[in-house]
Amino acid sequence: MAAILNAKIPAGALDEKWTNHKSHIRVVSPANKRKLDIIVVGTGLGGASAAASLGELGYRVKVFCISDSPRRAHSIAAQGGINAAKNYQNDNDSVYRLFYDTIKGGDYRSREGNVYRLAEVSNLIIDQCVAQGVPFARDYGGLLDNRSFGGAQVSRTFYARGQTGQQLLLGAYAALNRAIAKKQVTAFPRHEMLDLVLIDGEAKGIIARNLVTGEIERHSAHAVVLASGGYGNVFFLSTNAMNSNGSAAWRSYKKGAFFANPCFAQIHPTCIPVHGEQQSKLTLMSESLRNDGRIWVPKKQEDVEKLRRKAIKASQIPEDDRDYYLERRYPAFGNLVPRDVASRAAKERCDAGFGVNETGLAVFLDFSTAIQRLGKTVIEQRYGNLFQMYEKITDVNPYEEPMMIYPAIHYTMGGLWVDYNLMTTVPGLYAIGEANFSDHGGNRLGASALMQGLADGYFILPYTIGDYLADKIQEKKADTAHPAFEEAERAVCDKMNKLLAIKGSQTVDYYHKQLGRIMWEYVGMARHEAGLKKAIDEIRTLRKAFWENVYVPGEPGEFNQELEKAARVADFFELGELMALDALNRVESCGGHFREEMQTDDGETKRDDQQYMYVAAWQYRGADAEPSLHKETLNYEFVKPSTRNYKD
């Protein structure tokens, strides 16, 4: 299998790999760049930064997004911050330390070469964003401020209040706007990629739907870049935006791009708990809150009962009767353990019967100690917008009573398999940001998604794509009348017509919610063999029911939001099944993937490096065939994988 998956990690010392690689890959001259077309799908941090940078370089770029403006992409919702190894705090941070924390945080399931490169370019990102006018938080001396995030013992997270993702995206969007104004990039808002077009095995374009008119369009290019984000919405309830979906990646998978580690999904420990059946999404409370918030549940069952009956308030429970379980179990990192660890610990307490709300699925995040220590004003300055957001949703004032939180699906580490150049197994098809799998292993550290999206888009892809395009300078852009385009367009239309023709008795959301329940129950925070097998069976049954009994109103040739949803949910069924299959295959616990069969006596994850030190890359084999598994062995040359220890 090694022959199929060549990650192309450059040889040599860790800190020389990227420098050497950059020096030796081919570049395209300015005159030739003007002859080359690139399609970028998605306008989050990865897509916007890539499209702008590629446009500036002189390529002819088309960028597509499903929203009405590139600025709406879900990167905008990232709250807490972005990591970089600047060491501005003089706390002994370094590129190596950021690399090491990320590798360890990912539970040794990511590539050393990729992660080191990510840490290396992290500093350039901060410089770039400041130059663009991103108003990062500053100290009174006028220099940049930092905060701490989970899984790190240094303060390396740069932030713009609780809206860091928004500010970084507005920076990338501004760069994109400038490129659009200079006619280096053409934007296609309210357009959705529905299929990838291959000619002779190479990516040559896409089929897109104009979401306003419903028209199907063909776009050709010399290369296609997917920056279409993650697939957390397979769970229905997640912190992802409502329109976030996995379809661009999934359809590329069905055209031959391998899908790597689909079971690695991140469950974020601090989200507002589920309140009812009609809920449409879950709201994240930033990880930055764990800088000053302390997580606890009562020690006594009787206090739990009273809380659930609303007979007492949390603030009335004496200090000695509170179980600050993260501080108790993980003294070295305390409330700032990585997300997977914090999520499982919350589940453990709730499963033991200490959940603090009516559903039993909530723990407290308490700021009273910090307010006593620092005063309300300081806390308000740091987290004011998050506190306001919490109060608007729950009607509870978090300055007076602790927040209630519970884990929820947040991010997917898995994604399309890419090599060191960020190219998928389909030549000419690239995947960047959350859409690829490459940098976070089994668990992503907080404030690293923004870092990866911008690293890929600003500083990695614009270099590596030249190595492929250097071969294409003589090649004309593919003709959209080519039979491959015709065939792809027909398949897309057939599928839409099929969905519209069913006229069954249930709505798209009904099936999506059912799928979400199966996924959360069996492919969520804790997984086991029997449950995963059950999940696969149930997903198949549900998928069949969906295709027989869904009702999609309206016509294909119009603005039709139900049709958009239906096509995405149809893909989620297949993606969900692959997630379960991958989780079933990986009989070890690592990062966000917790197999109940594989845990230590005190409930910590038990990795199996002997058998599973590999990237699981799945190849599509047809609608009714099992996908094939290809293994990319992870070689740890520089770091010795050890048991993740956040206790001491």
Place this chain on the structure above:
Amino acid sequence: MNFTLRIWRQVNANTKGNFETYTIENISSDTSFLEMLDILNDQLIRQGDEPVAVAKGCKGGDPVAFDHDCREGICGMCSLYINGRAHGPDDEVTTCQLHMRKFKDGDTITIEPWRSRGFPVIKDLVVDRSAFDKILQAGGFISVNTGGVPDANAIPIPKEKADESMDAAACVGCGACVATCKNGSAMLFVSARVSSLALLPQGKAEAARRAKAMVAKMDELGFGSCTNTQACEMECPKNISITHIARMNREFLLAKLKD
């Protein structure tokens, strides 16, 4: 809770629209406004305009089209004019952060799209805000390419300036200011961007040119002029202050004086 909903329905930009009335029942007070619309749409698809579903399947009423995405008040995708107010009766929230507990049981709620010459209706409650992108493309950026920039700490920026820049940068580009303004002016939106960049040393160099280009584009796209009613500030979900309009006017006048 039960509600009567009067909702603007319009097939597309080229047809005339009208209000339709719907009733919706058993809504929890913790439901968000957009979740309430989800429930209505579910009801419409299942039942159509009649109370009983036909034998085989849904009746297939036409669900109400509305824009939404993050549902946590940051993407700026949701809009809606609710009972005569942009983003509804609560202050400092976008529609997605509005909850039904802000209404009384039995209320009639009127829901309209943003109404402004700058934002034509696409369908029902969905409007075309691409004019905002065009204004920003006219100059809402700092002209730097990727790479080759100085170290992030090379230029200290006073905390007060950075904070004020951030206040302006909090704009989510939803368009409530335009929808609220009786003149359909985009001054608050435009000035927030101009001001945010002009406050920073990095953005100073182009400040005058930027203000001029963005104001010219705004006028060209048919947005009205500002007559200082301050309604935009009142309805801005992110509390963007009209002091930014004053700052932009300064930048604009300076630019004109230099001409």
